[in-house]
Amino acid sequence: MxxxxxxxxxxxxxxxxxxxxxxxxxxxxxxxxxxxxxxxxxxxxxxxxxxxxxxxxxxxxxxxxxxxxxxxxxxxxxxxxxxxRGLQQENPTLRIPIPKLSRRLPVAVAEKDIKRLFDSFPDPLTNDHFPLLRDHLLLALLYQCGMRRAELIGLKQTDVDLNHRRLSVLGKGDKQRLVPFGPKLAELLECYNELRAGTFQEEEVAALLLTDRGKRMYPKYVYNKVTEYLKDFSTEEKKSPHVLRHTFATHLLSEGADLNAVKELLGHANLAATQLYTHNNIKRLQEVYRQAHPEGKEPDDS
Missing domain, CATH: 1.10.150.130 (Tyrosine recombinase, N-terminal domain)
Known part of the structure; x- marks a missing residue:
């Protein structure tokens, strides 16, 4: 059954x-x-x-x-x-009390740490080492496009539109969404495509990101790559690929991006999932208020 x-x-x-x-x-x-x-x-x-x-x-x-x-x-x-299907008369799951969730805020990497991470890579125009350039692109796609790990693995070469600078991402429930990207990522993608073509002439794999041996990536591979890099650049305990998706959303909202626009970029089915990120933003605004507003400062004990 x-x-x-x-x-x-x-x-x-x-x-x-x-x-x-x-x-x-x-x-x-x-x-x-x-x-x-x-x-x-x-x-x-x-x-x-x-x-x-x-x-x-x-x-x-x-x-x-x-x-x-x-x-x-x-x-x-x-x-x-x-x-x-008419295979069951009574439904034993009706009116079952659901355990309450403790609200865990999404973990994000600080902007200065993200900058240090990407500054640690050589210029893509002069980088001819495939694994290093591929790692650079892998992290950049997660942070700059906010993709889920499965979406990243499923990304095909044909999903990249360099002319219009956008990606076609296949999300949950086979929902397609278009995600724009900037000139720096466009340059990185061009360099990667050129190096990939020169490194693996024989085998044609549809997937955009390949392992060192030219094969399609798998979930544990991506997880290991991200944790390996983040351990040197993030003080946060969590270091999964999803942390870079959280960071993408948190940084967009902290720069004043519209919540509905971020929802579309993330491929969320409803706004409630996206609203979790506003809590991080509110915490940051409270900190700014406490430091900068004359009436916001904590009273002096002395």
Missing amino acids: HHQFLAHLTHQRRLSEHTVAAYANDLKQFAAWCLGEHEIATTSAVTRDHVKGWLASLMASGLAAASIRRKLSSLKAFYNYQQS
């Missing part, structure tokens, strides 16, 4: 391989718990009390609220699917 549901997620809902794997893992965990705790082996025998018991056991194990919410969301999606 799970297999039909997972196929539905892949083909009808067009979810990514990574997301479908997360759903599959959540359902597998729940099935194992039901069997181990209650000797239940069929989906129709599950009740609301079983679902609540599972969530309580996850909380007791110290799992984060965000992860528990996701697991409940996987169960809800599965039982909604079962009901819509």
Whole structure:
């Protein structure tokens, strides 16, 4: 039964391989718990009390609220699917209290640190070392275009429009969006394309970014590259590719960019996701106010 549901997620809902794997893992965990705790082996025998018991056991194990919410969301999606196909009468996931999230603000790298990171690369016009130029481009695309890791990996050579200086990015749910870029990134892309063509004449790979051996990149490869560079230039604890996406959004908003425009650039489905970045901006404005406004300064203790 799970297999039909997972196929539905892949083909009808067009979810990514990574997301479908997360759903599959959540359902597998729940099935194992039901069997181990209650000797239940069929989906129709599950009740609301079983679902609540599972969530309580996850909380007791110290799992984060965000992860528990996701697991409940996987169960809800599965039982909604079962009901819509007439395979289930009662939906055991209805009216289940959802664990509250503690709001975690997006982590961003400071502008001075980002500048130091990119200043550490040689001039692309004189850089003929493929791995170094490729790393430069990889980081620049994440920071200057705010892409997700999967979007970066999926970027094809044909998605780059150097004449109009824009990228065609395939986002979540197969939604296409156009992201503009500046002259410095255009120059970097031109240098990379030229060096790539000279380095890998034999094999034609559609993907824009290649590994040192001319193959398509994979998620762990991108993650390792970003963490390797950020560890020398960022004091933030988190150093994932997503941090550069957060940094892109935070820096745009701090320079006065319109929230709706940033939402479109990020490919967010709704404004609530983008609004999280305004909290970072408000913190920065509060700091400016405290330092600069005559009435904003803290009282002197002396």
